[in-house]
Amino acid sequence: MPNQHPRPSFTWLGHATFRCTLPGGEVMLIDPWVMGNPACPEELQSLDRLDAMLITHAHGDHMGDAVELARRHRPRHVVGAYEICTWLQSQGVENCSGMNVGGTQELLDLTVTMVRADHSSSLMDGDRIVYGGMAAGYVVKLPGGFTFYHAGDTALFSDMQLIGELYRPELAFLPIGDFYTMDPQQAARACRYLNVRKVVPMHWGTFPVLTGTPRKLVEALEDLGVACEVLALQPGETY
Ligand code: NI
Ligand code: MN
Secondary structure, rough: OOOOOOOOEEEEEEOEEEHHHHEOEEEEOOOOOOOOOOOOOOOHHHOOOOOOOEEEOHHHHHHOOHHHHHHHHOOOOOEEEEHHHHHHOOOOOOOOEEOOOOOOOOOOOOOEEEOOOOOOOOEEEEEEEEEEOOOEEEEEEOOOOOOEEEEOOOOOHHHHHHHHHHHHHEEEEEEEOOOOOOOOOHHHHHHHHHHEEEEEEEEEOOOOOOOOOOOHHHHHHHOOOOEEEEEEOOOOOOO
């Protein structure tokens, strides 16, 4: 039976930032780094609307424009670690809903679960380092069951099997750049653990140290014998 529920579209704004347009027209940003993001095409740096933001962790290359975007668009939902949301509220951001790994909340008809990531999380407030709580990823389920996973910044961890088993995502957004996150070899194993059919590589190409490429991910998947399609977007492209 064909799926009666239309799918969302995902536009890669470069690095780990995706603009997700839901079937009802609402716009959700995952990792609001837009105006300051050197990989984001200029014509995509201003948004027509913004209904929700999901923040994986506090590093500037993931939430560097959160405060400014919240000021401009007043999104109805701002989701991040409890510690991040406390700081955002201190900057005047409204509608924050701070959570923690393992938890789930509903917003915009979506079921959003915060899951583990092996990474750090902090931000600079002037010359002060602010602790950002645990770095995280998100599993997002739409009406009808379509489920995707955005890993945030993370190393490979074998409990990605649990994410696959519990939530059965079809599509994963995985970092492949190396240096700060997984490389393509680890990401290929992540695809196997998650049992996803499609993967969008991210967190590559933005800076010279991020040496992983989609081609290397394709090769690593072939070496492992994992049947997972690599959707190699360029910044600005939509899936
Ligand atoms: Ni990071
Ligand atoms: Mn990062």
